[in-house]
Amino acid sequence: MTTSATTRQAPPTLGRGFRVFWGSSAVSLAGDALRGITVVLWLYAAWGGSARAVALGVLAERLPALVVGPGMGALADRYDRKQILIVSNAARAAGSGAILWGMLSGSVPLVLGALAASAIAGGAGTAARGAVLPRLVAKDALVRANSTMTTTEQVTYILGPLLGALLYGKSGPAVALTADAVSFVAAALLQRGLPSLPAAPRAVANGRGRDEATDGDGAATGVRAGIRALLNSRDRTLAVALGTYLCVVLQAGINNTVLVAFLPAALDRPEGDVALFSLTNGVAQVLVAGLLIGFAARLAPVSALSLSAWVMVCGGWVLAGSTSLYMALAGVLVIALAGAPLQISFTTLRQTRVPDALQGRATGLVSTLSGAAFLAASQGGAWLADHAGPRAGLVGSAGALTTGALLTLFLRHAGGRAA
Numbered sequence: 001m002t003t004s005a006t007t008r009q010a011p012p013t014l015g016r017g018f019r020v021f022w023g024s025s026a027v028s029l030a031g032d033a034l035r036g037i038t039v040v041l042w043l044y045a046a047w048g049g050s051a052r053a054v055a056l057g058v059l060a061e062r063l064p065a066l067v068v069g070p071g072m073g074a075l076a077d078r079y080d081r082k083q084i085l086i087v088s089n090a091a092r093a094a095g096s097g098a099i100l101w102g103m104l105s106g107s108v109p110l111v112l113g114a115l116a117a118s119a120i121a122g123g124a125g126t127a128a129r130g131a132v133l134p135r136l137v138a139k140d141a142l143v144r145a146n147s148t149m150t151t152t153e154q155v156t157y158i159l160g161p162l163l164g165a166l167l168y169g170k171s172g173p174a175v176a177l178t179a180d181a182v183s184f185v186a187a188a189l190l191q192r193g194l195p196s197l198p199a200a201p202r203a204v205a206n207g208r209g210r211d212e213a214t215d216g217d218g219a220a221t222g223v224r225a226g227i228r229a230l231l232n233s234r235d236r237t238l239a240v241a242l243g244t245y246l247c248v249v250l251q252a253g254i255n256n257t258v259l260v261a262f263l264p265a266a267l268d269r270p271e272g273d274v275a276l277f278s279l280t281n282g283v284a285q286v287l288v289a290g291l292l293i294g295f296a297a298r299l300a301p302v303s304a305l306s307l308s309a310w311v312m313v314c315g316g317w318v319l320a321g322s323t324s325l326y327m328a329l330a331g332v333l334v335i336a337l338a339g340a341p342l343q344i345s346f347t348t349l350r351q352t353r354v355p356d357a358l359q360g361r362a363t364g365l366v367s368t369l370s371g372a373a374f375l376a377a378s379q380g381g382a383w384l385a386d387h388a389g390p391r392a393g394l395v396g397s398a399g400a401l402t403t404g405a406l407l408t409l410f411l412r413h414a415g416g417r418a419a
Contacts, residue, residue, distance in 0.1 A: 017136040017195050018145055024190035025129060026152045028089055031183030032122075033160020034167075035096060036061075038176040039115060041168050042103050046111075059375075060112040065123040066371045072120075073364020076127040077357055082194045085132070088125030089191065092118050093184035100177040123364070130363030134351045136195075142351055143301065146344045151286055154340075158282040230354070230362055237302060238353045240411040242366070244309050245346045247404025248339070249370045251316060251397045253377025258385045258393035262328075265390045269325050276325075277332050284336035301345040301352075306408035308342035313405045316398035320391065335401075 043057045076084055095118025102110030137145045167176040231239045259277055263269040312335050319331025354362045377400070385393040 020193045024187045028187035029156040034164040035180040037161040037164035069364040069368035072123040073127040073361035076360025081128040084128040089184045089188035091121035093181045096181035127364040131359030154285045244404040249373045250377040250400040253374040254381035254397040257378045257381040262390035281336040285340040288340040301348045305345035308338040309405040311338035316401040320394040320398040
C-alpha cells in the first residue's frame with residue numbers, strides 16, 4: 001500500500017521528446033520577446049515619439065493572427081505538426097530579416113507588412129505547438145509539462161525585453177533583429193529532433209470512447225468541428241472553463257491599457273512606475289509556475305481553476321480600490337499568483353478533453369478568441385478610462401474577474417454531474 005501511494009505521488013516523467021520541444025520553444029519564445037521590444041522602440045522613434053505607431057505595430061502583429069487562427073488550427077490537424085513547427089520558425093526567421101530591411105530603409109509600411117506576414121507564420125506555429133504536448137507526454141504528466149512551459153514563457157517575457165532594449169540601445173535594430181532571426185533558425189534546427197507527429201486519423205474516439213470527431217474537407221467545416229470540441233463536451237466543463245479563461249483575458253486587456261493612466265491620475269505616481277507592475281506580474285507567475293512543476297501530481301485542474309479564479313477576484317478588487325502604489329502592487333501580485341495555476345489548469349483541461357485530431361483547431365480558436373478579447377478589452381478599457389476615469393476601468397476589470405469566478409460555480413456542478 002505504501003509503495004502504491006509513493007508511486008502515485010512521484011513526479012510524472014517527461015521524456016526526451018518533451019525536452020526537445022521545451023528547448024526549441026524556449027528559444028523561439030525568447031526570439032518573440034526580443035523582437036517585440038525592438039519593433040516597439042523603432043516604431044516609436046521612427047514616428048517622432050508617436051504612440052500611434054506603437055498601436056499600429058500591436059495591431060499589425062495581432063490582427064492577422066486573429067483572422068487566420070482557426071484556419072491555422074485546421075492546418076495543424078491535417079499535416080505533420082513537427083514539419084509545421086519547423087516551417088513556421090524558418091518563415092519567421094525570414095520575417096525578421098524583412099523587418100530589419102524595412103528598418104534600415106526607414107520604411108514603416110514595410111516593417112508593418114513584414115510584421116504581419118511573420119505573425120501569420122507564427123499563427124501556424126502557435127496552433128501546432130499547442131497541439132503537440134498531448135502527443136509527447138502521458139496524460140498524468142500534462143500538468144507538469146504545462147507548468148514547465150508556463151514558467152519558461154514567463155521567464156522569456158521578463159528577460160527578452162530587457163535584452164532587446166539593451167541591444168537596441170547600444171547597437172540599434174541590426175544586432176537585435178539578427179539575434180532574433182538566429183533564435184528562430186536555432187528553434188527550427190532543434191525541432192528536427194522531435195519525433196514525427198503526423199495528423200491523427202480523421203475519425204478518432206475521444207477520452208470517453210464513444211464520440212467521433214470528423215475532419216471535414218472544408219475550412220469552415222474544420223472550424224465548426226473545433227467549436228464543437230470546445231463547447232459540446234458532455235459535461236460542459238471545458239465550455240465553462242473557456243468562459244472563465246476569457247474573463248481573465250478581458251481583465252488583462254483592460255489593465256494593460258488603464259494602469260498607465262491610473263498611476264498619475266489616482267496615485268500621483270509617474271507613468272514609468274508601470275514597469276513595477278510588469279516585473280511583479282512576471283516574477284510572481286514564474287515562481288508559482290515553477291512550484292507547480294514539483295506539485296503537478298497533486299493538482300486537480302477543475303478545482304485549481306475554480307480556486308484560482310476566486311483568488312484573482314480578491315486581487316482585482318484590491319487593485320481597483322487601491323489608494324497607494326504598494327496597495328496596487330499587492331493587488332497585481334495576488335492576481336499574478338493565481339494567474340499561473342489558472343492558465344495551466346485551463347490548458348490541461350483543453351488537452352485532455354479535446355480529441356487529438358482536433359487539438360490544432362481548438363488551440364487556434366482559443367488563441368483567436370483570447371486575442372480578440374484582449375484587443376476589445378484594451379480599447380474598451382481606454383474608452384472607459386477617458387470617459388469615467390482610470391479607476392472605473394479597473395472596476396470593470398475586477399467585474400470581469402468576478403464574472404469569470406461566478407462561472408466556476410457551474411464548473412463544479414458540471415464536473416460533478418460528469419462524474
